[in-house]
Amino acid sequence: MSFEAYMSWVLTTPLNQIMDRYPVCHDFFQNLRIGELHTELTLENALSHVDSELLQEFGMEKHDILREFCEFLTAFGREAEQGVRVRTVTILGGTDKAGDSEVKEWSISVGEIISVVGPTGSGKSRLLADIECLANGDTPTGRKILIDGRALSDEERFYMEGRLVAQLSQNMNFVMDLTVREFLEMHARSRMSQNMEHTVKRCYEQANELAGERFGWDVKVTQLSGGQSRALMIADTAYMSASPIVLIDEIENAGIDRRKAIDILARKEKIVLISTHDPLLALRADKRIVIKNGGVNRMIDTSSEEKLCLEEVEKLDAVLYWMREKLRRGEELKRELLVK
């Protein structure tokens, strides 16, 4: 709905109906410290019972509130109705640091996992940043990004920039002082989730499946172990993040099932780009982008030979996992157990 449509809705509808439809409206009035409103009236009429001195502290008159409330509804209504939907991202190549052309055109689609490899300083982060800012020949690489095969209009670009990409990295921590349940509910609410309880529950279960050790609903997120936090972040990004693209900057070996972690993201229709040199993750990807001197130098489809290598790597990884578990339980390692 447009701003005008919301305005005529607000002018004719009792406030309580609007608030039932969009519970987030409660926040709007809280932000203005308006506690008691006659919500059985329309907003315009309800406001005539509100102390106008209070509103003046916020620099507002009644008509300002009416307008801002409709702007608020327009913004959040759009959020609930459409969000950001993407099927494919196409990268039209630019030039590397020496000014030579790179791979001309390549695409990635939802459900695909792409790894990005290259030495330090080669331009991996630049590539990810070009995607994030929907480059349009206006970054040092000259790359252009198309969404679903076409260039975006200015308005679409404005809306999408900053919402396209979710990020996960090793340095991230929880800082909110909330329990796991409160945390997930808060995120779900901000997504204007229709089916909040269900999503929250699925997300919690998935996180517990990924984490080695289970955690309860009522633990503070800040008290989770490294592996548990990472598991919760990954499940939350898969189930609740608004962004269709997920950039992962290595997943450390924090006792979580790394392979399952990226599979979950791919299954939830995300485009997963992962900057890693971990063979387990790099080979799990469908494609590998090789960056050299600032340009995309090669794209390698993970071959069936490499998939066989992956099986070997997984066996090695299982051995390491097993050894870690033994150490964790305070046991001793024996060589002959290693051989099998």
Place this chain on the structure above:
Amino acid sequence: MKLITVAGPPSSGKTSVILKLAEALSIENGKMGVVKFDCLTSFDHFRYEEKGIPVKTGFSGKLCPDHFFVSNIEGSVNWGLHSGFQLLITESAGLCNRCSPYIRGVLSVCVIDNLSGINTPRKIGPMMKMADVVAVTKGDIVSQAEREVFAFNIRQVNPSAKIIFINGITGQGATILAKQVQDAAEITSLRDSRLRFTTPAAVCSYCTGETRIGEEYQMGTMKKMEFKGDRV
């Protein structure tokens, strides 16, 4: 010359964002200048000078830095014009949360960091509400969920602002801000321009130097809290 006003709570990352913005804009050396408005001390000029960016610092001392801003912005603009800048940026550390150094028709950026608490966007007031762009820093150390809830809380207060996540250390996201700056209006003077929001209706006896506590010393505009009915 383009003018941009940048404001935000202390240590939110204003200087870092401005420096990364300068890199992303790749303006010719000496064609961009900064005016820093602060209260008592500031070390920002070292960081700007290190990058070859001309900088002037003004201290508001016992005045609110935003009141100080309004009385010095015209002078700043004249300094920028005489220096032949293409871009002038003002950096102010908003302190009272009720002020906002934004001018109608001039691109205004509020810088706030993800660590400052999830409800901070709902408390900051005009500095956030009146901004065209809200730049959110320090996203590299919190979870995606916290970034999204933070953005949600910003959108509640200012649904029309453009929210940009910027990493003040790596510069990620600065390109998006640079695009906004490229579209900013050119100005030749601020004479008769207007602030977007009134500064607080202060002027009480404490504004003018009173330090004693007690009813008899309180004059001018005063506001009293209600304690009636509470348990004593």
